[in-house]
Amino acid sequence: MAIEIAVETPLQDDVRMLVAELNAYLIPLTPREFQFQLTVEQMADPTVTLFVARDENGRPVGMGALKEHGDGLGEVKRMFTLPSVRGQRVGSELLQRIEQLAREEGITRLLLETGEAEGFEPAYRVYERGGFTVCGAVLDYPDSGFSRFYEKKIA
Template sequence: MAAEIAIETPLQDDVRTMVAALNATMMPLTPREFQFQLTVEQMAEPTVTLFVAREADGHPVGMGALKNHGAGVGEVKRMFTLPEVRGKRIGARILQHIETLAREKAMSRLVLETGEAEGFEPAWRVYERGGFTRCGAVLDYPDSGFSRFYEKKLS
């Protein structure tokens, strides 16, 4: 059975564990000062909606969030799937849920920042297959050379 994806609170122990796994994955890939991670508490703010993918036994295997910046702009944040389920299109499905919610909220543009280093290739593929195109720096992110930026126009 395919993983089920639903909106959940990040304030759960198993989600905290998955966030810690994501953070540990990012640490060796990008200098810390160029990692723009939302904490679990920030993910629980009203402007952020978290989607969690769970296997039939309830074990979380992936997540992704939509942060509403207002003015029709949404940001994809904290995309992650556990290594053992990569290649099963869970990330693509989470991204589709984020896009659907953005459209429901009348957002006209989705943006995201991800790493620009070896190790990020699977993420780039998910975004590019999802219709995102590379763009210049977005929001207030620095154009440091350690980030890659994507956007998708929704209207």
């Protein structure tokens, strides 16, 4: 399958639907008070760059974002691929594009928070294959036992 990845605004109906699918997948996995998703409106903030993967028909099949925190620190947010494309390395390609932009922006450390529950294993594989390592709690996320944190130092 041919995939095109580009920076896009989250304020599009088909991207909103992709975000809704991600939320529907995540919400049952972790207590709501330990979920830290950006809304579509928050994703439109100038500190956030959203990459959208589209199939040959222009349908969004995945996304991932870079949130810049300043001082060389960036955060991977809203990583998701539709179940129908999992295993086709779409998530890995999105993560590579995020890392490439981070390098261009002078970011030297990428962080991310994801869930710590059954159902997150595909995400762990993508992050670990991408060179991320498990670390302690980052930024202002609580160390609740419901989150797993990753980091990657980049040149």
